[in-house]
Amino acid sequence: MNTATYPTIEQTVGNTPLVRLQRIPGADSDARGNVILAKLEGNNPAGSVKDRPALSMIRHAEARGEIRPGDTLIEATSGNTGIALAMVAAMRGYRMILIMPDNLSLERRAAMTAYGAQLILTPASKGGMEYARDLALAMQSEGKGKVLDQFANPDNPRAHIEGTGPELWTQTGGRITHFVSAMGTTGTIMGVSTYLKSQNPAVQVIGAQPAEGSQIPGIRKWPEAYLPAIFDRSRIDGYESIEQTEAESMARRLAAEEGIFGGISSAGALVAALRVSARVENATIVFIVCDRGDRYLSTGVFNT
Template identity: 85%
Template sequence: MKPNYPTLEQTIGRTPLVRLQRIPGDLAQARGNVILAKLEGNNPAGSVKDRPALSMIVRAEQRGEIRPGDTLIEATSGNTGIALAMVAAIRGYRMILIMPDNLSLERRAAMTAYGAELILTPASQGGMEYARDLALRMQSEGKGKVLDQFGNDDNPQAHIDTTGPEIWQQTEGQITHFVSAMGTTGTIMGVAAYLRDCNEAIQIVGAQPAEGAQIPGIRKWPEAYLPKIYHADRVHALEYIGQPEAETMARRLAAEEGIFAGISSAGALVAALRVAARVQNATIVFIVCDRGDRYLSTGVFNQES
């Protein structure tokens, strides 16, 4: 009998959960806290967004809304676009991605490598909000179907089905706090929904940008653009993260823990450390949502820590 080899999409998920050893320091140890990193950069397209990308396309297929050969459209700041481009390549779709022009060169190159068409919009005209409006306008003109990660319940459902159960199993139900950067909010919404069903005492903490901070992957949306999938009552606390501290933590995470991660992941760790400083005997899990090589052209890893 021949081995049953997996397809690429079957390798999405089941990512490692690892304990930080040096950054938490003596204070966390003295307080009996452990900080765990969920390494989503281990997904095949390099981020946590592989999960909702697959979910949104497969579930739309199952509902008969799309079929291979169709054109899909999405506004993205990077990771979702890369993941959608990969899944579109696997399943036979044409992918049009709309992205503000101030985001990293690595993200652009990854999207086009998977065969996606990339439309860059002027960041000066509104960034992601402008990109989202353009995607909907193109859909109304019959140029393709918008998957809409911001309003599509298939986004958080991916994390209810996979990320949440993995974290619960990997911590053997010991998790007390879950910390995630907030962008589209799909990750924090889905994981929160699952974990609170397992134990309603688990605290959900979101990382948002401090005033003036521009951290890729962490957003605070204007009211008119607030993701429809977001439910504020699922998040118990918000931590506001400054850009310099997120960038410094990204360098520390690589140099002190060997985890080469993106800036929003480091922001989530900043939030997790704040939680660890005020609780005891806690098991704190934060999402490392992507890999640091996606940010090399920004120069953030060239600076002194």
């Protein structure tokens, strides 16, 4: 049998659909000549945009000789990166230890363990992701494994410089004028911005951040001491503060009115994209649907 004609699971990462919203943008957006497009990253095999950097970080670390199959990898994660790393570790033969705050959704925990990862839950009361990041580094210093460190690893944004950004440029025929993304590790927005601005410096890049007091899975506003090392302010042209209630409401609307079952941070990015659309004309605005809504069913967000 000629196996060369069949893809492996890792070859299905990326090349996700870009689709036009039909109802939510409304008549005002149409009158302005704007189009709002959703990049469906939930179509990746482990269900999120994080499949891209997970594969990139492991493949490039292997190529540099820093890790080899059979090694133990460690990562602090709020969910999607952990699921993606667990998948890639399973496909390439690594042990995976994931450290995660205990207030994140049950679906995410179950997905990680399904791929064979060991899960360490940390008390959210001790500092959430910041505490989880510190614990990962402490375990590495004790010789318990290698931290890939999505927050400082250039192979994270590299995945979007080499993949997501070129896809968006090609899919829009170079017509993209605005790119909107939730900000977590900032890998997606950093990498896509780098590529798009190399093609057209006039492309505007907008980051969605949580408003004061809002807790939106996948959207963070880091304390200064914990800002990801991969983050470069110069690559972002503006920010939109997103309220938790409007992100949750938009997640329900996105599913019910557009048939796109996305996560809560994805809906937050759409809220930001709609604000952009209200200010501009003849624009091609792309936002990232970074994962699927079924990852959040246990939170009750979609029950209202």
